[in-house]
Amino acid sequence: MNSNTTGATAESAAETVARLCDDRELVVASNREPYSHAREDGELTVDRPAGGLTAALDPVMQAAEGTWVAWGDGDADREVVGPDDAVAVPPEDPSYDLRRVWLTDEQVEGYYRGYSNRVLWPVCHLDIAKMTPREEFWREYRETNADFADAILDSTDGADGDPVVWFQDYHLSLAPRTVREARPDAFLAHFWHIPWPSWDVFRACPQYEALLDGLLANDLVGFHTEEYCRNFLDCADAGTDARVDRSSGSVSYRGHRTFVRSFPLGIDAARQADLAESDAADEWWAQFREARGIDPSETVAVGVERLDYTKGIPERLAALERFWEENPEWRGDLTYVQKGTESRSGIAAYDALQDRVADAVERINDRFGTDEWTPVVYTTDHLPEAGIAALYREADLGLVTPVRDGMNLVAKEFAAAQTRDPGVLVLSELAGATEQLGEESVLVHPYDTAGFADAIGEALSLSRAERRQRTADLQRAVHAEDVYDWLESTFETAAAIERGRRSVRTTGPRPTDD
Template sequence: MTGDESPAEGATGGESADGRPTGGDGDGSAPTEGLLVVSNREPYSHSYDGDEIVVDRPVGGLTAGLDPVMQRASGTWIAWGDGDADREVVDDEDRIRVPPEDPSYTLKRIWLDDDEIEEYYYGYSNQVLWPLCHSDRGRVTYEPRFWHRYREVNERFAEAASREARPGSLVWFQDYHFGLAPKMVRDRLGDDVTLAHFWHIPWPTWDDFRVCPQSEQLMDGLLANDLLGFHVGRFCAQFLEGVEACFDDAVVDWDSGVVHRGDSPTLVKPFPMGVDAERIERLAGSEQADEFWDSFREERGIADDAVVAVGVDRLDYTKGIPERIRAIEYFLDEHPEYRGEFVYVQKASESRSEIPAYQEIQREVSAVAERVNERFGTDDWKPVVSVTEMLPAEALYGLYRHADLALVSSVRDGMNLVAEEYVAAQLDNEGALVLSDFAGVDETLGDYAYTINPYATEAFAETIRRTITDSATERRNRMRQMRQLVTAYDLDAWMDDIFETVAELRSESADVG
C-alpha cells in the first residue's frame, strides 16, 4: 500500500472502505507534538455536491490509520490538494484545520497543475519508479521532462515541510513520490529535525535500480533520512547492497542495518505493515455484511453450495490477475467436476488509466475472463464474476468473510494488504488463502497460507484444488494461525513500532550530543 495507494487504490493493493477510522499510537509511543506527514494523497478532500461543499473523509489503510494519530499529535499533514473544492476552504497559506467537526491538526495543501500531475505523478513516479521497483524494466518509459518535474515537485513539498517544521519535529515522508525531498529538507534544516521515510513498494536489486538514470540522486536523497523503512527484510538488504555499489564513501553496518555516509547515519529497517484487524472483524460480522452477501449471491446466480473464490485488486500489472484467471481456466479444464460449482469473484478497480501499460492490462484481464466464461459458462453459471462498482466497507468485508478462498497472485508486491484483510474477516476460520510468494506479506503469512508461484499455472491450479479438498481441520488450523499473526501485528502495532524506533534514534542522538 502506498500514500498513493492507500488502499483506495490500496495500498491496500485493495479496496477502500468507508467508516470510522482507528489506528496509530496504541501504546502512546507516537510523538505528541511536532509530527509532520508528507504524502501524495490527502487525508480529507473537499468536493462539490451541487452547490454544496462536502468533505470526503479518510478511507481504509494508512490514511485512515494516521488520521487519529495526527489528531492526537496536533501536527501538520502536507499533501496534494486534488478535490475540486479544496481551494475554496483553505486560508491564505493553503491550510485548513481538520477534521471538520473537531479541528485538531492542520492540513497543508500543495497545488499541482495538469502538467505536474502528468509528469511528476503519471510520468516519473508511475512510469519510471513504479515499474523499476517492481523489477519490470520493460515497462519503464523515461522522458527527461518527467525527471525535471519530479524534482520540481519534490522541491515544493520540501519547501512546505521546511516552513512547517520546528526544531525537534519529526517529518515522516510516505512512499516513492518523494525520493528527493528528504535531502532537500536536510539541506534546509540540518539536524534540527528528525527525518523518517516509509517506502511502501518493493526495493529492487541494484542491477534493476541502476537502470534509472537518476539512481544515485534518489539514493542520496533517501540517505538523508534518519530512518528508512521497508515492508520486509529482503527489500532492506537490496537497498543496502545498492548503497555499497553506488557510493564509494558509504559504510554499511550489516548487523545493525545502519548506513554511515556523511555526518548523519541512516537506519534501514523492515516494518511489515498491518491492517485494522479489529475494525475489519467488526464490519465483517455486521448485519449489513450478511445482507450484502445474501443479495449479491442471489443477483449473481451463485448457488448456496458453490465454492467461491475472491480476488480484490487494482487493475495493475503487478497483481498477477491474468495469471490467476489462467490458473482457474486450467483448473476447470483438468477438473471438470467443478464446472458449475466453482465461482471466482473478481473485484477490480481501474487505476492510472492514462498510462498505456494500465490500459493494456485492463484489456488483457477483460479478454481472459471473457474467454474463460465462453469456454465453460452456461445459461445458469459463469465461472468468473466481475465486480467493478465501489463496495461499502461492510460489503467488501462480507465478501471476504463468506468466500471459501482468496487468491492473491501478485507477481511483485511490497506487502499486499488484501491478504491480511481477508484473514481478518475470516471470523469462522473456514477460508483458505492462496498466496504468491512474490508478495511481501508471504514473509508474514507464508508458513500457513497455500503458497504459489503465479507463473506456474499447473501448480497454481492444483493448489486451488487442494484448498477445496483439504480437511476442514487443516483449513481451520492454518487460518487460526494467520489470524493470530494479523491481529497481533495490526496497523496500530506497525505505527507504534516506527514511532518507538524514532524515539530510540532521538535518544541515541541526544546521548551522543
C-alpha cells in the first residue's frame, strides 16, 4: 500500500527559496551540521545527511548556493576548512559553503548540554522540575550565540544586498538580535522545532525576557502548531513591552515587526516509502526477526525514539504490561520491539531514564516471557535507515506516545512506511502531530495506563478494511504535507512579508496583514 500523492518537491522548494533570495545570500544557521569529516584507519571520511531536516535542506542549499553555519564537531572537521573556517560541500560537486563554528569544552558543556538541554528543553516540554538554570550555562549560551552571529556576519560580509538568514531551533535564540543590529535590513526567519509553552510555564525560565528579545529580532518566527503560536504571542505580550496584534499574528517590538506563523514540519514521505520497499529492508527484517526469535505469525508492535524523558517510553511499557496482564491470550502472540537511541548520556535525567527503561524491560520479560517468546525486544544498537523502515513496515501497531512533543516525525515515518499490510498508528494526544494525524489514529493519553492498555486492544481489533482506510488517509496527509511543502510554505510566507517590508519603504506604514 503506497500513496503517491505528493505536494512540493526538492526542486520546487529550491525555486521558491531562490525567488525570495534573488541575488541575496541565503544563510542557514543550526547547531547540527549537514556534513561532518572524520578519519577512519587514517582515511578521511564524510558523514552525509541520511534523513531528517539536514537531508531535506541540503538539496535546497545546493540550489541556492548559500552558506550553512553550524557547529563543527567532527573529528577531522578542522583539517578540511580554509582560513575562513569554511569548506565547500557536497564534496563531489561543491555548491555551497559550510561555515563551521568551533566550540570549547566549556561551551559544549554550558551552551549545548547545559542551557539548551537542561534549561530550554525541559521548560518547553513542561517539565520545569528538571530545569537547571546555572549561571555558567547562561554565560556559555550567550557567548556561543554571539559566536554563531559573528560567523553569520563574517560569511555575508561583502555580499551584494542584505542576506536572508534562517535560524533553526532553540539553540540559537539570541543570535538574531546580534545579526539584526549589525544588518538592520537583513531578512531573518527562525523555526522553533520543539513546543512553545504557555506564559505561566515559560516565565519559570529566569532569562525569558532576553530570549524573547532575541527571537523578536526576526521578521518571521515559525512553529509546528497554532497552539504554539498562540503561546508565543501570549509570552511576548506578558513578558515584554511589545504590542501584540493577534488578528494578524504579529508582534511590534523595538521598532520592528515580527510575524508568527505555524508551519507543520513533514518528512520526505516518498523517500520513506521507497526505503520500506527496498531489498535492503527485506534483507534486514529477515535477519533481525531470526536473530531475535520473532515468529512470522506473531503480531508486532514497534516504538522508535531517542531515550528522552519526553518520549513516554516508561509510560508505554507500563501500558503494555497492563495489557498483557489483562489479556493473557495475547501472551506469545504480541511482541513489542523498542528501538532506543541513547541520548545526552552524562545528564542525570537521561542516565536515570536509561536505567528505568532497562529495568522495566527486564521486569516485563521476567514476568511474562517464556522459552519460546520474549515480550519486549529491546535494542539500542545503531540500525540502518532501511532497517528502521522495515520495522515500521512490518509493525501491526506503531506506538508513538510521547508525554510531550513539538511534532514527532516518527508518526509520519511510520505512516509513510505502511506499504504492505497496513498497521495502526497509536498516537499520544500530547504530540503536535495529533493536529494532522489524530483523526485516523487511535489516540491515547500516555499517563492513563488503563486507558492506554484498552487502546492497544482497540487497535488490535480493527478490521483489515478499517486499517487500510486509516492508513490511506494518513498517507495522503504525510505525502501532501511533506518536508518540501514545509519549506515552500515557509519561504512563500517569508516572500510575502518581504514584499510588505519593501512597500513600507516606498509608500509608508506597513499593512496590518501580509
